[in-house]
Structure formats: structure tokens, C-alpha cells
Amino acid sequence: MDIANSTVFITGANRGLGLAFAREARRRGAAKIYAGMRNTAGFNEPDIIPVRIDVTDKASIAAARLAADTTLLVNNAGIAELIEGPLSGDVEEQSQRLFDVNYHGVVRVTQAFEPILSAQPQAAIINVLSDIVWLPRPILTPYAASKAAAWSYTNQLRFHLREKGIQVLGLHVGFVDTDLTNGIDVPKASPQDVASQTYDALAAGKSEIMADRGTTVLKSTLSAEVPGYITPPEGVI
Numbered sequence: 600m601d602i603a604n605s606t607v608f609i610t611g612a613n614r615g616l617g618l619a620f621a622r623e624a625r626r627r628g629a630a631k632i633y634a635g636m637r638n639t640a641g642f643n644e645p646d647i648i649p650v651r652i653d654v655t656d657k658a659s660i661a662a663a664r665l666a667a668d669t670t671l672l673v674n675n676a677g678i679a680e681l682i683e684g685p686l687s688g689d690v691e692e693q694s695q696r697l698f699d700v701n702y703h704g705v706v707r708v709t710q711a712f713e714p715i716l717s718a719q720p721q722a723a724i725i726n727v728l729s730d731i732v733w734l735p736r737p738i739l740t741p742y743a744a745s746k747a748a749a750w751s752y753t754n755q756l757r758f759h760l761r762e763k764g765i766q767v768l769g770l771h772v773g774f775v776d777t778d779l780t781n782g783i784d785v786p787k788a789s790p791q792d793v794a795s796q797t798y799d800a801l802a803a804g805k806s807e808i809m810a811d812r813g814t815t816v817l818k819s820t821l822s823a824e825v826p827g828y829i830t831p832p833e834g835v836i
């Protein structure tokens with residue numbers, strides 16, 4: 600599906616990768632861009648329409664369905680937190696918080712927008728996932744589990760929506776240069792480049808995009824005798 604002339608709705612689009620998706624959609628000639636955000640005050644981007652949505656709040660999701668001409672939904676909103684490791688006493692509590700946004704949030708928004716998308720001649724969904732679904736990184740245990748759940752949901756959804764002709768694209772990427780990775784001193788992809796690669800993949804009819812080299816290498820190990828989720832490949836951090 601091409602971005603040009605599409606109507607895009609992006610969650611978590613006031614900053615970071617979500618804002619990059621909105622700006623890149625504008626650059627590519629989208630007909631209309633709805634930027635979903637928890638707080639619309641002060642948001643001022645030419646040709647981008649702010650819409651209040653908190654993906655943990657069903658009432659705000661229902662209200663956002665006023666964007667009834669949406670043809671492309673980008674489930675981008677997400678949160679991350681560090682933890683000591685899988686045995687930390689905080690795992691359950693943190694998991695509930697992260698699942699509420701990163702997994703249940705995706706489910707809620709997708710369910711709310713599916714009837715809108717189904718009514719369009721051409722429609723698509725992009726789910727923002729992560730390399731973490733295949734990478735052992737104990738300090739991100741609840742985040743990894745929430746993204747792995749969202750990945751699984753994405754796969755079920757893609758298969759389910761195939762007969763309706765709705766394209767479902769999963770985006771996997773490692774570190775991206777946004778507030779989420781502030782203070783982490785590692786090479787990071789640019790949000791604009793990730794958004795651009797993702798829209799290219801969508802236009803090419805793909806179901807998945809690995810938006811950096813590390814994630815591409817990691818995925819290539821999945822059928823190896825020792826896949827990357829057991830021993831990460833050399834150079835993948």
C-alpha cells in the first residue's frame with residue numbers, strides 16, 4: 600500500500616518515532632495525517648491533525664474513531680522500563696504496566712479501527728515491534744515479553760485479515776534515536792530513516808521489515824542450530 604493519498608492514523612505521534620511516521624507520511628503526500636497523542640496541547644505541525652488518544656483508555660480510543668476515513672493505522676505508542684532481571688520482584692507489576700500499553704494497547708486500537716479499515720478499498724496496519732522479541736536482554740524482561748506478545752498478535756492478525764485484503768506489516772528494529780533511548784550510548788537508527796524504510800516495505804507489499812543491520816542479522820539466525828535468542832550473533836548488542 601502506498602502512502603501517497605492514504606489517510607494515516609498514528610498513535611504516540613507527538614514525539615519520537617511516531618512523529619517521524621507523521622512527518623514522513625506528509626513528505627510522501629498522504630491525503631490526511633492524524634497524529635494520536637495523550638496531550639494535544641501545544642502540538643503544532645503543519646498539515647498534521649492532533650487527535651487525543653490514550654491507548655489504555657477505551658473511551659479515548661472510541662472517540663478517536665471519529666477519524667473514520669483512516670486507511671492506514673500505525674500502532675506506534677509504547678513504553679519501556681529497565682529492570683534488574685527476570686527474577687526481580689518487580690517483574691509482575693512492571694509487566695502489567697508495559698503490557699497495558701505495548702500489548703493490550705495495540706489490541707484495543709486495532710479492534711476499534713478494524714471496522715473503519717475494512718470499509719476501505721485498500722487498508723493496512725503497521726505494528727511497531729522490536730528486535731527484543733528475539734534478543735536476550737534481561738534488563739528489559741517485561742518490555743521484551745510485551746513486545747513478543749504484540750509480535751504474536753501481529754502474526755495472528757495478519758493471517759486473520761488476509762481474506763479482507765488488509766495488509767499487516769510488523770516493524771522490527773533495534774535502538775532508535777528517541778527519548779526512549781536517552782542516555783544509552785550505542786549506535787542508533789534515525790527515526791526518519793526507520794519510518795521511511797517502513798513505508799517503502801508497505802508499498803512493496805511486505806509483511807515484515809527489519810529496519811537495521813543488527814535486526815536483519817538476528818532474524819537470519821532464527822533457523823540456525825543456536826539461534827540469536829540463545830546466543831546473540833557477534834556484533835548484535
Ligand SMILES: NC(=O)c1ccc[n+]([C@@H]2O[C@H](COP(=O)([O-])OP(=O)(O)OC[C@H]3O[C@@H](n4cnc5c(N)ncnc54)[C@H](OP(=O)(O)O)[C@@H]3O)[C@@H](O)[C@H]2O)c1
Pocket residue numbers: 610611612613614615616617636637638652653654655675676677678679700727728729730772773774775776777778779780
Ligand atoms: N527507541 C527505540 O530504540 C525503539 C526500538 C524498537 C522499538 N521501539 C518502539 O517504537 C515505539 C515508539 O517509541 P519511541 O522510541 O518513539 O519512544 P518515545 O520517544 O518515548 O515515544 C513514545 C510515544 O508513545 C506515547 N505513549 C506512551 N504511552 C501511551 C499511551 N498510554 N497512550 C498513547 N500514547 C502513549 C508517548 O506519549 P507521551 O508523550 O504522552 O508520553 C510518545 O508519543 C514504541 O512502541 C517503542 O517500543 C523503540
